[in-house]
Amino acid sequence: MTEAADLASSYDLVVIGGGPAGLAAAALAARAGVSTVLFDENPGVGGQIYRGITSTPITNRGVLGEDYWAGAALAAEAKASGALIVTGATVWSLDPSLQVGVAIAGRARLVQAKRVIVATGSLERPFPIPGWTLPGVMTAGAAQTALKAQGLVPKGHTVVAGAGPLLWLLAAQLLRGGAKIEAILDTAPRLNWLRAVAHLPDFALSAYWSKGLALLREVKAKAPVIRIANLEALGDDQVREVAFDGRRLPADLLLLHQGVVPNVNLAMAAGIEHRWNARQLCFEPVLDEDFGSSVPGIAVAGDGAGIAGGTAAAERGRIAAIAAMRALRPEAAVADTQAIRQKLQREEMGRAFLDWLYRPADALRQPVGETLACRCEEVTAQQVRDMARIGCEGPNQMKAFLRCGMGPCQGRLCGLTITELIAAERDSTPAEVGYYRLRPPVKPITLAELASLPIAEAERKAVER
Amino acid sequence: MFRRLGDTGATLTLTVDGKEIRARIGDTVAAAMLAAGIGRFRTTPVSGAARAPYCMMGVCFDCLVTIDGIGSRQACLVPVREGMAIETQQGKREAGR
Numbered sequence: 001m002t003e004a005a006d007l008a009s010s011y012d013l014v015v016i017g018g019g020p021a022g023l024a025a026a027a028l029a030a031r032a033g034v035s036t037v038l039f040d041e042n043p044g045v046g047g048q049i050y051r052g053i054t055s056t057p058i059t060n061r062g063v064l065g066e067d068y069w070a071g072a073a074l075a076a077e078a079k080a081s082g083a084l085i086v087t088g089a090t091v092w093s094l095d096p097s098l099q100v101g102v103a104i105a106g107r108a109r110l111v112q113a114k115r116v117i118v119a120t121g122s123l124e125r126p127f128p129i130p131g132w133t134l135p136g137v138m139t140a141g142a143a144q145t146a147l148k149a150q151g152l153v154p155k156g157h158t159v160v161a162g163a164g165p166l167l168w169l170l171a172a173q174l175l176r177g178g179a180k181i182e183a184i185l186d187t188a189p190r191l192n193w194l195r196a197v198a199h200l201p202d203f204a205l206s207a208y209w210s211k212g213l214a215l216l217r218e219v220k221a222k223a224p225v226i227r228i229a230n231l232e233a234l235g236d237d238q239v240r241e242v243a244f245d246g247r248r249l250p251a252d253l254l255l256l257h258q259g260v261v262p263n264v265n266l267a268m269a270a271g272i273e274h275r276w277n278a279r280q281l282c283f284e285p286v287l288d289e290d291f292g293s294s295v296p297g298i299a300v301a302g303d304g305a306g307i308a309g310g311t312a313a314a315e316r317g318r319i320a321a322i323a324a325m326r327a328l329r330p331e332a333a334v335a336d337t338q339a340i341r342q343k344l345q346r347e348e349m350g351r352a353f354l355d356w357l358y359r360p361a362d363a364l365r366q367p368v369g370e371t372l373a374c375r376c377e378e379v380t381a382q383q384v385r386d387m388a389r390i391g392c393e394g395p396n397q398m399k400a401f402l403r404c405g406m407g408p409c410q411g412r413l414c415g416l417t418i419t420e421l422i423a424a425e426r427d428s429t430p431a432e433v434g435y436y437r438l439r440p441p442v443k444p445i446t447l448a449e450l451a452s453l454p455i456a457e458a459e460r461k462a463v464e465r
Numbered sequence: 466m467f468r469r470l471g472d473t474g475a476t477l478t479l480t481v482d483g484k485e486i487r488a489r490i491g492d493t494v495a496a497a498m499l500a501a502g503i504g505r506f507r508t509t510p511v512s513g514a515a516r517a518p519y520c521m522m523g524v525c526f527d528c529l530v531t532i533d534g535i536g537s538r539q540a541c542l543v544p545v546r547e548g549m550a551i552e553t554q555q556g557k558r559e560a561g562r
Contacts, residue, residue: 057470059471142522150496154466241530409525444537
């Protein structure tokens with residue numbers, strides 16, 4: 001196990017996040033002789049898509065599917081590349097001078113990088129419905145994580161609700177794992193087809209067309225699918241029922257999902273310029289063709305650069321790594337990126353269709369009344385709407401008024417909701433309203449961790465009296 | 466809410482609020498607690514409402530527990546160790562802890 005004290009004070013390349021983008025980037029750079037460290041806060045590499053890839057207790061390969069096991073090669077490649085891979089390493093800051101703050105096993109260090117690749121991936125879009133904070137209400141991704149990493153399968157009454165490719169994949173995996181799904185509540189608005197259909201030809205050419213159809217058939221054969229327009233989780237200290245369109249179903253576990261969005265916290269705190277993506281309904285970094293950001297030396301690869309999926313993430317990581325290698329070793333011969341770009345283009349082909357088809361309904365993104373918008377500080381949608389109506393113009397002012405976004409999740413679970421609610425109430429757009437101003441530390445660290453930072457004699461003298 | 470699929474491998478023991486539970490090596494604290502049937506990890510400092518893991522990937526912070534005396538740790542990111550002492554958190558953390 002690598003500890004904080006084992007780290008060098010500087011590396012040519014620091015990769016943050018050990019999913020497909022980070023693993024592919026680190027492997028390529030380290031193999032070319034670039035001194036590379038990869039930090040990931042989880043106990044193992046793989047990110048969310050290949051979660052537990054080196055340690056999963058699931059031996060029946062069919063349960064998770066071959067697309068999951070493809071991650072094993074990526075992990076092995078990174079391990080063999082000579083890159084230093086540090087798991088259990090929480091990156092809590094990154095600044096424009098390319099200094100990376102990391103905490104490992106209770107001790108913190110600042111590491112200087114010459115280049116940084118942020119590969120912090122995505123998280124599931126907020127799904128603010130009444131009762132979404134009740135124990136027993138989880139994201140589909142949470143159940144998938146528990147299945148991949150620990151071999152846990154839901155028991156009792158399990159209801160899956162939402163929209164998006166991951167929802168169907170999770171349902172298939174749970175069913176193969178022996179779970180019983182009471183119902184799949186499909187929230188994708190029927191009218192989405194009108195905008196999706198124009199992109200069907202591209203999607204039909206992508207690898208996801210046949211895979212997706214097979215998945216839908218598999219799930220629909222084993223679980224009832226009900227198209228719904230509204231949804232509520234009911235219970236006192238635990239979810240007991242789900243209510244929708246005047247009906248009720250018993251539920252011990254409600255798994256929610258309405259797409260994934262870039263996990264922007266570290267990139268935004270580093271000062272990287274972001275913009276609103278109106279098709280994917282989220283903020284994403286402004287990047288050049290090598291995934292370089294507005295901050296010189298920092299690239300953002302993988303789904304953190306805009307949602308495109310796990311296979312595309314690895315290709316993006318490779319392109320960012322090659323750009324870093326070119327900058328670090330101008331004299332060395334570096335692989336051409338053309339073949340990688342072609343692969344990436346093929347991967348991205350079907351995305352527009354999926355984005356439009358599974359675009360979450362406005363009502364499930366912009367809650368009303370007593371529904372909690374901010375889970376941490378328990379701020380309701382009504383409070384946010386009222387405040388916007390009396391003149392609050394943006395998320396940062398909203399923080400000062402209501403404390404939304406100021407709890408431990410640092411806005412990860414409410415940021416998009418707050419932006420969209422303000423835009424809706426003020427007849428504005430999310431692009432104009434903007435997002436929370438994020439600052440380091442982007443993950444909580446203890447005072448003891450901060451105090452463990454090495455201090456040079458000159459630094460000590462500077463504050464001594 | 467959850468059961469284990471197939472072979473569960475080597476196990477170890479930890480305590481949650483003083484009560485022993487068995488966990489599998491490779492579990493995170495959150496996974497071990499869910500597998501043991503623990504459906505409440507903390508109550509919120511604002512209203513005292515019960516919370517349990519929502520995301521299992523380190524972004525929602527609803528799985529915060531006290532681990533070996535250090536409060537507000539993300540249970541979904543910390544691997545289990547033999548003898549670990551977990552405490553669920555009730556409302557506001559008491560000063561001085």
